Amino acid sequence: MSVRKFEPSENTGIPEEVYDEFIIDTDVHLDLQxxxxxxxxxxxxxxxxxxxxxxxxxxxxxxxxxxxxxxxxGVGVDSxxxxxTGEDILEMMEQIGIDVPLVTPGMNSLPQVNYxxxxxxxxxxxxxxxxxxxxxxxxxxxxxxxxPLWDPEATVEELERIGDEDDIAGAYxxxxxxxxxxxxxxxxxxxxxxxxxxxxxxxxxxxxxxxPSTPNGGAIRTWIEAIGFAPAMHAMMNAVxxxxxxxxxxxxxLNVVYQEGGYHWLPFVAYRIDEFYQHTPEDIxxxxxxxxxxxxxxDRMPSEYLFDNFYFSTQPVCLPDSNRHYEWxxxxxxxxxxxxxxxxxxxxxxxxxxxxxxxxxxxxxxxDSLFRGNAQEVFRI
Amino acid sequence: MTKHTVASVDEIPEGEVMxxxxxxxEIAIVNIGGEFYGIQNVCLHRRQRLHTATQERINEExxxxxGPGVINQxxxxxxxxxxxWKFDLKTGENPATGxxxxxxxxxxxxxxIQVEI
Ligand code: FES
Numbered sequence: 001m002s003v004r005k006f007e008p009s010e011n012t013g014i015p016e017e018v019y020d021e022f023i024i025d026t027d028v029h030l031d032l033q034x035x036x037x038x039x040x041x042x043x044x045x046x047x048x049x050x051x052x053x054x055x056x057x058x059x060x061x062x063x064x065x066x067x068x069x070x071x072x073x074g075v076g077v078d079s080x081x082x083x084x085t086g087e088d089i090l091e092m093m094e095q096i097g098i099d100v101p102l103v104t105p106g107m108n109s110l111p112q113v114n115y116x117x118x119x120x121x122x123x124x125x126x127x128x129x130x131x132x133x134x135x136x137x138x139x140x141x142x143x144x145x146x147x148p149l150w151d152p153e154a155t156v157e158e159l160e161r162i163g164d165e166d167d168i169a170g171a172y173x174x175x176x177x178x179x180x181x182x183x184x185x186x187x188x189x190x191x192x193x194x195x196x197x198x199x200x201x202x203x204x205x206x207x208x209x210x211x212p213s214t215p216n217g218g219a220i221r222t223w224i225e226a227i228g229f230a231p232a233m234h235a236m237m238n239a240v241x242x243x244x245x246x247x248x249x250x251x252x253x254l255n256v257v258y259q260e261g262g263y264h265w266l267p268f269v270a271y272r273i274d275e276f277y278q279h280t281p282e283d284i285x286x287x288x289x290x291x292x293x294x295x296x297x298x299d300r301m302p303s304e305y306l307f308d309n310f311y312f313s314t315q316p317v318c319l320p321d322s323n324r325h326y327e328w329x330x331x332x333x334x335x336x337x338x339x340x341x342x343x344x345x346x347x348x349x350x351x352x353x354x355x356x357x358x359x360x361x362x363x364x365x366x367x368d369s370l371f372r373g374n375a376q377e378v379f380r381i
Numbered sequence: 382m383t384k385h386t387v388a389s390v391d392e393i394p395e396g397e398v399m400x401x402x403x404x405x406x407e408i409a410i411v412n413i414g415g416e417f418y419g420i421q422n423v424c425l426h427r428r429q430r431l432h433t434a435t436q437e438r439i440n441e442e443x444x445x446x447x448g449p450g451v452i453n454q455x456x457x458x459x460x461x462x463x464x465x466w467k468f469d470l471k472t473g474e475n476p477a478t479g480x481x482x483x484x485x486x487x488x489x490x491x492x493x494i495q496v497e498i
């Protein structure tokens with residue numbers, strides 16, 4: 001008989017093979033609670049408002065949290081830790097087996113704050129902090145710059161300021177309430193992103209939960225609805241909006257990365273957008289970008305942009321019970337070209353790389369695409 | 382069924398968990414108010430290990446919530462540190478789905494914790 005005892009930090013469920021793989025993790029969050037760490041990088045007028053009792057109330061006025069939805073410690077944003085510096089990220093990399101983390105902010109309530117100048121200042125401060133305290137610690141740690149997507153001019157300004165830093169791999173924003181990304185005012189953002197060779201990353205955020213003042217949002221009762229479906233609706237709508245207003249005809253090289261917006265909806269949207277495009281294509285010419293270019297139709301079938309210009313982070317992976325079904329999904333979703341691995345560490349919904357290793361539906365080639373190939377292609381790494 | 386000594390009683394304080402492996406079988410031993418419970422250590426969801434539930438996290442002092450997993454002594458359940466699935470330690474059942482983890486008889490004798498396999 002053999003008996004072995006495990007230390008709490010030993011045998012965590014991450015198999016050895018994970019450490020043999022070169023893994024790029026495209027969504028590793030810094031701590032949610034680091035607003036005051038950014039004060040030294042901010043304008044005093046903003047710090048004066050934030051640094052007082054309840055000064056961050058708009059950042060924490062959140063309609064939906066998993067606090068009542070699980071017994072595992074409530075909000076789940078720091079279930080696996082709270083990273084503030086590059087040293088903390090190095091520790092995370094060692095624990096989970098990550099080689100290149102593309103660090104993302106934890107402040108996913110920023111879009112709901114009512115003062116644009118305050119939000120823009122937080123973006124600037126975060127990006128300075130990221131470059132000084134996080135990415136500078138190790139050459140493998142790269143960051144996604146937080147951009148004020150609610151304002152295209154401010155976004156371009158911030159990208160001009162820090163977008164060409166070597167440690168910036170992407171431009172991070174959120175699904176938001178709905179950014180009207182098909183509107184031509186965003187063209188300048190797309191042009192800047194292309195010039196810098198950066199993808200636009202859109203992540204789930206607090207503002208993409210259903211608005212309780214609307215009949216739709218007022219009807220929901222569960223965290224399942226708030227987190228699981230409302231942001232995915234925004235993701236779908238954003239994608240369709242960008243495609244049918246001709247964003248990718250004008251900017252065929254532009255890439256958009258969806259984080260936590262789901263992706264098993266890909267076949268639904270692909271078949272449906274093509275069906276409707278063929279049935280009713282004649283008002284596309286009225287969208288400003290199409291009209292101004294004198295274009296009548298899209299250059300390609302709409303679903304082709306969905307599979308070519310969009311990338312999808314894998315977390316939460318939502319595996320079907322049947323392996324056969326998973327193989328079909330991966331094939332239909334063109335996973336070898338569209339999916340990129342992400343843990344979403346340290347949130348409670350995080351997926352360590354375990355599910356890819358030894359998954360019979362994932363062969364070596366696909367594993368290569370998921371763990372690194374697609375991320376290398378889309379991010380500036 | 383054979384009883385295997387896996388640890389001494391004082392190695393696992395109340396509200397704590399220890400992971401052991403007996404002849405290749407991984408078991409999480411949990412101390413609930415002085416009573417010991419054994420449950421399969423490898424989570425049926427994505428194979429994370431239950432014994433890491435009370436592991437200290439990066440910047441633990443800055444974390445606003447409990448985690449990575451939780452042990453509830455009053456109601457005798459714990460959550461997996463992976464994705465918060467809740468397991469009844471007496472039955473191994475996840476109450477929301479009825480999915481079940483294997484449980485093991487655990488007893489104590491002369492300050493030793495013994496698991497029956
Ligand atoms: S691995 Fe246990 S809940 Fe996911």
